Amino acid sequence: MAKTVPVERFTLGICYYPEQWPESMWADDFKRMKEIGFSIIRVGEFAWNLFEPEEGVYQFDLFDRAIDLAHQYGLQVIIGTPTATPPAWMTQRYPEILNVNKEGVPYRHGNRRHYNYSSPIYRDYCAKITEAMARHYADYPGVVGWQIDNELNAEGDRFYSDADDASFRVWLEGKYGSLDALNAAWGTVFWNQSYSDWSQIHLPRGTVNPHQALDEKRFISDNCISFVQVQVDIIRKLAPNQWITTNGMFPHLDNHKMTEQLLDFYSYDSYPNFTSIWNDDDRDQPLLDRIYSNYLTKTRSISPNYTIMEQQAGPGGWVTFAQSTPQPGQIRLWTYQSIAHGADMLLYFRWRTATFGTEIYWHGINDYHNQPNRRVAEVAKVGSEMARIGEAIVGSRFAAEVAILHDYDNEWDGELDVWHGPLSRESVYSWSKAMQFNHVPHDYLYINENTSLSNLTRYKVLIYPHAAILTDETAELLKQYVAGGGKLIFGARTGYKDKQGHCRMAPFPGPVAELCGITVEEFTLLTSKSKVPGLRWTDGKDESVQATMFNDILLPANDRVETVAVYDSAYYEGKPALTRNAYGEGEAYYYGAAFSLDAANALIRRLGLQPAAADQLELPQQVEIAIREKGDRRFAFLLNYSGEPAVARLLEKAEDLLEGVQLQAGDLTIEPYGVRVLALN
Template identity: 30%
Template structure:
């Protein structure tokens, strides 16, 4: 349905068609006097902007009182944007309740696990399960949809904003009541719930549904399955709010696509976006770089995962930053070239829209130091010139629109429930970081110049010759069967420590670890061997391990030991194993090797599948390659991961973006991107 959005983008005043790739930002005209609006649209035309998100935080302006409405200013904005060839992704404005609502109904305010109320003064001060909030929010949505149903500027609906960013976990009485309803739907009977939660432990057996609460602050560790179910419920509660707004929009504007902006980033794990994807007409994502030695690897990983959530279909980059943000301890400006490289990396991974927060940098408020397309310095600035140059590049890349990601031979399995469950308390170590482990594998593949897809559980694994499932902690019986079938039918599975340990109820698979995957892997572990912070062990031929070790016994004669421990308690015992399974294999890595160690080990793990890099040797590790394929051709994106010039030889195709060298070479400037097109059959 993102094609529907693109098709609704109108021609500009000169009659020229708008670029097929969408380009724009959040636009907040309510922060500025009207005389600025004319300059805004003039600069939007100059930059090539063709879509903006409007009204995201405008509830208090649209509805200044319970029975008062003010749409005149928004009417003018919608008309002005339409007359200047800019489409509107119109927000439902429900993200931040107005002061009059929280003053009249403080019962909409979220409550922490300690019983503390989260008061107004910032944003997202509402309970996802509050019936009072839902009533007022849906009334606003209906008013907006009724008024703008036929407006020619409207190209999409933007439900709420960053659902769950600040209010994913609410422990209020409303949440308690909704949690009990959710649990009844999941378990039907108290006997089934008591079994799933293991309430025979610590005298926790429930005899009435009304006794059940969210996992509020307790004297000791709350019940682990209660915690896991509350995470599932909290994601579902936000999804239910998304559905409620969406249904009104579909009722009144059935031809206008509906989305909401996900936040596929390391720190936003509370929302199961793989589960939400079916609820929107096209996937949209917000992403912000957190500076680190591997920050651009993480950007690529998150963009890749967003593509996986979208099923490989095009998606919408709703927000990222032109330069510095405002919410990090130190807010670093982007280096020259990074604005374009970040943006085009998202396009490489399937984004058909590149948008920023925000259009014009705020003069007041909490985000006034957050960069924008038009900075405080104004249009006469290097930043705005970089924005305009990106707009020109996106016009050149118009043929890419609609192209899907070409599947890679390697898939990295990413599972929200394993993320939640593996990092709960009362585990062998509190140092485990699920996202970091998945990113380690991705970075190692980038270092080797090997393309990989990051895909959620439930994706079609047969598209990949190798599937890597790091810390796949929670494995229901059906998933174990699917992974076994994948290997036996010719796939090559690689998994790691703390995988296959529990079922969907967070109950341990008994008989020895790795439980659900023990027979497939041909190994058995009696006891975990987590390492103290900073402690390491040496492996023969596979570098240095940290965080974790396992005391592995090989149980199948055909299981091959690829690496042994050379030091530590497990010295001499297997550290990395592989067992043939049908036409495929299943391998196990029992320690955290980090990106560098995995880059050393991966060639041996990939060897049975015959997976190697498509990049010439001099570009591996320095250049990321990604492919999109569609009616307009096959598009090879080359992203320079370094600050130095890199020449990539031996390429064929039309160079759409970048500098062509001699004899089929492409020259990538530091932090540069090239795009080559070849015809498709």
């Protein structure tokens, strides 16, 4: 069952830290929040020392006063459990709760997320603080929900304490049951790694056993989920009328499993300005802040309607890194980017920029001086717009006919395995970029043991770029999808590993060889010194594109398999590079390389994928379109990521929801970093 936000109208709010400001400022802060259009705040996620200043002594007076006052001003409250930042009295008394780095050096107090999930002592204290808070704030006026911890696996997604090694062994024994089974799964006969006692096993540090490394990631995820469950179970019991979520999306955590098993819905923290220092500025046609639509698409795969618990609201930075100030309109653009992809609740980070601490340059909507500024005015404009259209759009669902398939095993295995991991990262980026520029909305769909055929058949086209690990069960499901009329696209290195990460003693692509109608005759990794072959289309309808990073040389199984393109150079010149196989009512494509932007563009054309609302709108490349649907209503979000005006063309009349006017067919100008929300007929 889909986990979605339980709201009846769009909910806008802000993260607030009453402990960081004089109490004399609170009333003015809350008053101005309401004037802007906020109706909810988040508090408490870093305040353990205030809730429990000494062991076993709980105090709630400060937050009671803040929550009571917020409630008087009509603001609802989300409380964060403060377990991301254990107090100094605890880390001093129980240093075993601290995380340890790969070199065996313990973390020290003074940061955040410096604990490990495995420590029984830490779990016990987390349970105690959660119980004390849940008893106190269950049905407390104004408190509507809980955020568990904060940004799980941020600032550290690997753990090497003694407690983690011990927990890893328990997890492995539960998974395999015997050392014989573990040794077989890990292939420990290689390099004489076999284990004769559980105590000999540690989390991998300098080792490179890929099967052990994959199990490490699976363990970290399950261990984190069990850590979250300690708190969730307490809140469910003591505060059953309040919802539960958690925020962030960081490595080595199966957010789908965690949400399905424990949460009411998922929350994400969206900071598009990070792309200015972390992403693809050096590429041709960089996505920059637009790439956050990709991350929001992943978020939507967890909760179709989700919360943005932290939306960037100013220039970001710690004392150790810096970002530029958002251009006029960008904060509003990023807000609608989140909404377009499925947010039904959104909180900005933060109300006012901190004047002390590590995040003194992580700016909120208010500056240090607390006077009116451009960012406050921009957010206030969003507040007034949501007051008009929030009820209409809430609960509507993003509409897509294409999905990119993912799974955690390949994601985690690909971190170490350079024979497929880099291919997946490049291909997913290329496909998402191509669909953005061609205005073809897409979803992500994570494959696991619970995936059903009905999950797949919602889409006309599925893209599974490089499913190196591919189980027989998943292969059978994909066959059923294609046989029923679906179109499925694979890339190089598909199907050569089983669930344990062992290479199959069978022709590639293993369990989908019959579906694709080919085997891989030979293959080669393309290094920096390799000349990259081109792809020559057999019908001559497209220009050649580069077959990048890796080349599978394909061998069709019979004459019914169509060779769509061949390699145009190297020792395998003229050999099939892209094939199409009719299977039942559908068709399966196999592409023997990583997907470039050009290759994805060509396949979009050949698959006949049309831009969203193509019969009603024509859009320039710099404008993203997202469609949200509710009943018979369709809302088109048009987002201009350019610093220049963009001109779209309406092919028929539509209603401009933000302006409250009817638009006739003709040119439609979208201002720099501007937004239009149209109700389509």
